[in-house]
Amino acid sequence: MKKRIFSGMRPTGRLHIGNYLGALQNWVNMQDEFDCVYCVVDIHALTSLEDNSQLNRLTREMVMDIMAGGIDPQKSILFVQSHVPEVAELNTYLSMITPLSWLLRVPTFKEKVKLQPHNVNYGLVGYPVLMAADILLYKAEAVPVGQDQLPHLELTREIVRRFNTRFSPVFPEPEGRLTDFPIVQGLDGEKMSKQTGNLIELAITAQETTKKIMGAVTDPSRKFRSDPGNPDICNVYRLHGYFNSEEVNEIAGNCRNATIGCVDCKKRLAEKMNQELEPIRERRRELEQQPELVNQVLSEGAEKAGMIARKTMDEVRRVMGLA
Numbered sequence: 001m002k003k004r005i006f007s008g009m010r011p012t013g014r015l016h017i018g019n020y021l022g023a024l025q026n027w028v029n030m031q032d033e034f035d036c037v038y039c040v041v042d043i044h045a046l047t048s049l050e051d052n053s054q055l056n057r058l059t060r061e062m063v064m065d066i067m068a069g070g071i072d073p074q075k076s077i078l079f080v081q082s083h084v085p086e087v088a089e090l091n092t093y094l095s096m097i098t099p100l101s102w103l104l105r106v107p108t109f110k111e112k113v114k115l116q117p118h119n120v121n122y123g124l125v126g127y128p129v130l131m132a133a134d135i136l137l138y139k140a141e142a143v144p145v146g147q148d149q150l151p152h153l154e155l156t157r158e159i160v161r162r163f164n165t166r167f168s169p170v171f172p173e174p175e176g177r178l179t180d181f182p183i184v185q186g187l188d189g190e191k192m193s194k195q196t197g198n199l200i201e202l203a204i205t206a207q208e209t210t211k212k213i214m215g216a217v218t219d220p221s222r223k224f225r226s227d228p229g230n231p232d233i234c235n236v237y238r239l240h241g242y243f244n245s246e247e248v249n250e251i252a253g254n255c256r257n258a259t260i261g262c263v264d265c266k267k268r269l270a271e272k273m274n275q276e277l278e279p280i281r282e283r284r285r286e287l288e289q290q291p292e293l294v295n296q297v298l299s300e301g302a303e304k305a306g307m308i309a310r311k312t313m314d315e316v317r318r319v320m321g322l323a
Contacts, residue, residue, distance in 0.1 A: 001035070002033065002034050002035040003034050003035065003141045003142055004034065004035040004036075004037060004138060004139060004140050004141050004142075005030060005034040005035065005036050005037065005140055005141075005142050005143065005144060005177070006037045006038075006039070006134060006135045006138050006140035006143055006174075007023070007027060007036075007037075007038055007039070007143060007144050008038070008039035008040065008041040008044070008081065008134055009023065009039075009040060009041065009062060009066075010040075010041050010042075010044045010045045011040050011041075011042055011045050011055065011058040011059040011061070011062040012045050012048065012049065012058065013058065013201075014058075014061045014062065014065055014201045014202065014203050015062060015065035015066070015069070015201065015202050015203075016192060016199035016200055016201045016202065017184065017192070017199065017200045017202065017239075017242075017273070017277075018184035018186075018192035018199060019065075019202075020069060020202055020280075021184055021242055022146060022179060022184055023144070023146075023179065024065075024066065024069045024070070024071075025069075025070075026144050026179050027066075027069075027070075027071060027076075027144070028069065028070035028071060030144065031071070031072060031075040031076050032075070034142070036075070036076035036077065037076070037077045037138045037140065037305060037308075038066065038071060038076055038077065038078050038079075039078075039079055039080070039081050039134065039305075040059050040062050040063055040066070040079075040080050040081065041081040041134065042055060042059050042080055042081050042082050043081050043082050043087070043088070043130065044081070044127065044130060044131070045058075046123060047112075047121060047123040047124045047127055048112070048115075048116060048119070048124070050119060059080055060294060061203075063078070063080070063294055063297070063298065064203075064284050064287045064288065064294060065202055065203060065284065066078065067283070067284075067287060067294075067297065068202070068280045068281070068283040068284035068287060069202065069280055070280075073297045073300065073301060077301050077304045077305050078297060078298070078301045079298060079301030079302045079304075079305045080298055080301075080302065081134065083298065083301075083302035083305075083306075084137070084302055084305045084306050084309050086137060086306070086309040086310060086312070086313045087130070087133050087134060087137050087309070088133075089313060090133040090136065090137050090312075090313065090316065091126075091129055091130045091133040093316060093320060094129050094132055094133055094136070094159055094163070095126060095129050097159065097162050097163060097166060098129050098132075098159055098162075100125075102128075102155055102158065103125050103126060103128060103129070103155075104125070106128055106151050106152065106155060107148075107151055108127075108148065108149075108151065108152065109124070109125065109127070109128075112124055112127075128152050128155045128156070129159070131152055131156065132155065132156040132159045132160075135156055135174050136156070136159075136160065136171045136174075136312075137308070137309050137312050137313075138305065138308050138309065138312070139171060139172055139308070139312060140172075140174050141172050141174060141175065142174060142175045142176075142177045143156075143174050143175070143176060143177065144177045144178075144179055145176050145177070145178065145179070146178075146179055147178065149176075150176055150178075153174065153176045156174060157173045157174065160172070160173050160174075161173065167319040167320055168319040170312075170315055170316060170319055184242075185235045185238065186198030186199055186235075187199070187200070187212060187213070187215065187216040187217065187235070188216075188217050189217045189235050200212050200213070200273075202277060202280055202281070202284070203281065203284055205281075206270075206274040206277075206278070206281075209270060209273060209274055209277070210267075210270040210274070213236070213239075213266050213269055213270040213273070214263070214266050214267075214270070216235065216236050216266065217235060217236075218234045218235070218236050218237075218262040218265070218266075219231070219233055219234045219255075219262070220233075221233075222262065225258070225261040225262075226258055227258060228255075228256055228257060228258045229255040229256060229258065229262070230255075230256070231251070231252040231255045231256065234255070236262070236265055236266055236269055237251065237252065237255065237265070239269055239273070240265075240268070240269055240272070243269065243272045243273045243276055244268065244269060244272035244273075247268070247272075251265060251268070
């Protein structure tokens with residue numbers, strides 16, 4: 001039997017090229033090799049969203065992005081986290097065996113506190129427990145993660161060991177399946193982030209994409225067109241490596257000897273990026289015209305996920321003495 005994989009994304013905005021390169025492409029490539037469970041984790045989003053009036057819309061936007069990017073509901077389970085309420089029950093039970101000290105040492109918690117010092121809520125502290133509940137509810141054996149998510153996954157493994165020792169061996173210890181993709185920098189040279197807005201969303205038009213790229217930061221030491229550039233410190237050059245691999249070496253050489261300027265370099269990147277993203281955008285436009293299809297996918301996904309979840313919770317309640 002195939003190993004089961006679980007992964008989720010928070011619907012805090014439409015997917016951008018960082019999500020596409022760092023996660024979605026990986027999700028798509030794993031569909032044939034693994035039993036994949038993919039989730040839009042809307043409950044997680046509540047830990048940072050102060051205005052939840054757009055949460056339902058953002059959730060559907062993300063589902064359409066995921067489907068347009070290549071996730072096939074016939075191969076993978078695709079659903080919304082809150083549509084399977086058993087996750088909240090398991091989260092409660094796991095929180096009873098998770099020491100507060102474990103949660104406070106997670107690096108991403110400290111980062112979140114800096115980003116939202118006025119909104120350090122209970123859910124933010126307990127975010128890793130809910131993440132563990134997501135993974136364990138479906139008895140996932142592997143989780144595709146970036147380097148920054150490894151502490152969360154290790155905490156999940158610690159929770160598994162404590163639960164299995166205290167009650168009964170119910171959950172597998174999920175292994176991290178590291179994505180081999182580095183952090184994608186934003187157009188300003190910082191980490192690409194929905195919170196800072198330095199990104200390119202998959203669903204925007206080709207014209208909007210070109211405009212954003214033309215405003216991107218390049219080699220800061222290159223003042224004039226005739227100045228030799230250093231592609232190693234240029235984010236536009238890095239993006240060429242992802243979307244224009246056949247010309248990336250040529251561009252590096254031309255940049256170093258100043259036979260190509262930053263404006264031309266950006267234009268070529270925009271052209272190549274739009275070529276790759278156009279099939280995704282076309283599929284997304286089709287999905288926007290088929291709301292009932294999206295509803296059907298989410299309903300069927302929640303039903304399939306729910307069947308797994310209910311079976312897991314029957315076992316959990318029994319070993320904990322609750323049934």
